[in-house]
Amino acid sequence: MFDGITLGQYYQTDSPLHRLDPRVKLVGTMAYIIALFIVKGWVGYFLAFLFLATMIALSHVPLRFVVRGMKAILIILLITVAFNVFLTPGKVLWSFGVLKVTKEGLVFAARMAVRLIFLIIGSSVMTLTTTPNQLTDGLESLMGPLKKIHVPVHEISMMMSIALRFIPILMEETDKIMKAQMARGADFESKHLMQKIRSMVPLLVPLFISAFRRANDLAMAMEARCYHGGEGRTRMKPLIYKGRDIFGYGVVAAFFAACIVLRVVGL
Amino acid sequence: MSLKIDDITYVYEKGTAMSVNALDHISLEIPDGQFIGLVGHTGSGKSTFVQMLNGLLAPTTGHVYWNGQDVHEKGFDRRKLRASVGLVFQYPEHQLFEADVLSDVEFGPKNLGLSEAECKERAVEALRHVNLPEEFWDKSPFDLSGGQQRRAAIAGVLAMHPSILILDEPTAGLDPLGRDEILNMVRGMKEKLRITIVLVSHSMDDVAQYADRILVMNAGKIMMDDTPEKVFSRYKELEAIGLSAPQVVYIMQYLKERGLPVKTNILTVDEAVDEILAHRGELNV
Structure with a gap:
């Protein structure tokens, strides 16, 4: 029933980008997104394109997986472009009733579209090459300084990883309960709204009970292993920067600096 | 009221690298x-x-018939x-x-x-x-x-x-x-x-x-x-696929190998007891 859904969108393979420390990828993605809004000229966008293309090539992820993320924002993209094309004041090129296409509008819309597309694809490359667990580990490590102001960083990231871990389990459970109720003649395909709502009860009650049971079991198992929060906790796979990670930061910094230079020069 | 399964296969995750043949050309009648x-x-x-x-579940290929009717036909x-x-x-x-x-x-x-x-x-x-x-x-x-x-x-x-x-x-x-x-x-x-x-x-x-x-x-x-009886007599094949015959089957086989002329097609403990008692004293070691 849920065959098509994969959580996150991690693509399993081995590539230089997969091996990179998740913190480098997180910081790199942030820097890339900011850089997209720094550059203004076409040379700058071309540089951003080159950077992205290199990253995709380095990730060894097939292109169709990379662009799949675009599907979700296609409509938003079209609406944004349409509004910008028609509603930006400036030198009129064509007019069609109240709709006016201006030169400024075209330029603005194109810039907007390029930014959005690069932004989505850029963050897709990160989620495609980093497992959800690595991501939460990276976030926890990057947010480490916040512990000084008593933000429960470890607890937040633990909750995030548990939630992520349980999504596929609960989906499988939903599928199982649905089938068990269908074997008792339940109808989940009814078109009537009222019936549809009522048919959810035999699904949701067992699902909630199962979620609570699993939460209980997990809490017990964690306590049995003396879990007591983040204080003094060590990791099985500690995040340690290696040479390639320093190099990665270097590349990101160089790209970021180049973008600022281009902005100042006005290209 | 009969169920007939005609040459069904079922493939999970069809068309991906993880494709698994969960069912492989099964035909039988119930x-x-x-x-x-x-x-x-x-x-x-x-x-x-x-x-x-x-x-x-619908088979990837093949048919399931209930009283002669294909259960995945439209309108069933x-x-x-x-x-x-x-x-x-x-x-x-x-x-x-x-x-x-x-x-x-x-x-x-x-x-x-x-x-x-x-x-x-x-x-x-x-x-x-x-x-x-x-x-x-x-x-x-x-x-x-x-x-x-x-x-x-x-x-x-x-x-x-x-x-x-x-x-x-x-x-x-x-x-x-x-x-x-x-x-x-x-x-x-x-x-x-x-x-x-x-x-x-x-x-x-x-x-x-x-x-x-x-x-x-x-x-x-x-x-x-x-x-x-026939299935358990092939217990060596069962073991090869990670199954085993009931424990009594092994006991009877062992007794026979050691010279006690008992039947080996026995399935329950009670039958086994009767059979062993019937051959009491026949073993000369």
Whole structure:
């Protein structure tokens, strides 16, 4: 029933980008997104394109997986472009009733579209090459300084990883309960709204009970292993920067600096 | 009332690198009145196979016929089929949801569109068949013990009056006493209600004394389809696929190898005792 859904969108393979420390990828993605809004000229966008293309090539992820993320924002993209094309004041090129296409509008819309597309694809490359667990580990490590102001960083990231871990389990459970109720003649395909709502009860009650049971079991198992929060906790796979990670930061910094230079020069 | 499976295959994750042939060209017939044991190692395709029998899964290729009709033909009422071919999933107690046991058992009959009186009648009858005492009927299903919950859940399928009842690992997670209770209850239901039973298990000891036909599944294929005696006589092959014959079979084989002229096609401990006693004193060592 849920065959098509994969959580996150991690693509399993081995590539230089997969091996990179998740913190480098997180910081790199942030820097890339900011850089997209720094550059203004076409040379700058071309540089951003080159950077992205290199990253995709380095990730060894097939292109169709990379662009799949675009599907979700296609409509938003079209609406944004349409509004910008028609509603930006400036030198009129064509007019069609109240709709006016201006030169400024075209330029603005194109810039907007390029930014959005690069932004989505850029963050897709990160989620495609980093497992959800690595991501939460990276976030926890990057947010480490916040512990000084008593933000429960470890607890937040633990909750995030548990939630992520349980999504596929609960989906499988939903599928199982649905089938068990269908074997008792339940109808989940009814078109009537009222019936549809009522048919959810035999699904949701067992699902909630199962979620609570699993939460209980997990809490017990964690306590049995003396879990007591983040204080003094060590990791099985500690995040340690290696040479390639320093190099990665270097590349990101160089790209970021180049973008600022281009902005100042006005290209 | 018969179920015919004609050359079905089922492929998970078709077209991806993870594609798995869960079922591989299976053909067989399930006539009325049999007690069938379906045995196989974890991952052999048992659970996938039984979901084919009531139309919950559609085969990738091949057909399933109920009384000669293809169940995946357009217009075939699969909900009716699911009433006739009752499927009790693994850990069926996880499907309970109503406020009291009786209403939960009535869920199936209600989905068939029966009147309230009929639903209640069927629920009461089903609860009697699974030996759940009346004092539990208006309790919340979540206040029952694990074994009682399981029996209530089996009653929920039984109340639909299936002519074939499939039980997927009905003894999983029960202690030996609970296991025997469930298995004896299933046999009782077969005799009283004259329905066909398909008992899925990974344990030969579970099915040995009850089934009159055993299907052995391995890697999506039906490897053996025979009487228990014949299946167990091939215990070496069973071991090769991670199964084993019932323990008595091994004892009898061992005694025979050591020179005691006993029969080896014995399935229960009681039979074994009689056979060994009958040959008392014949062994000259």
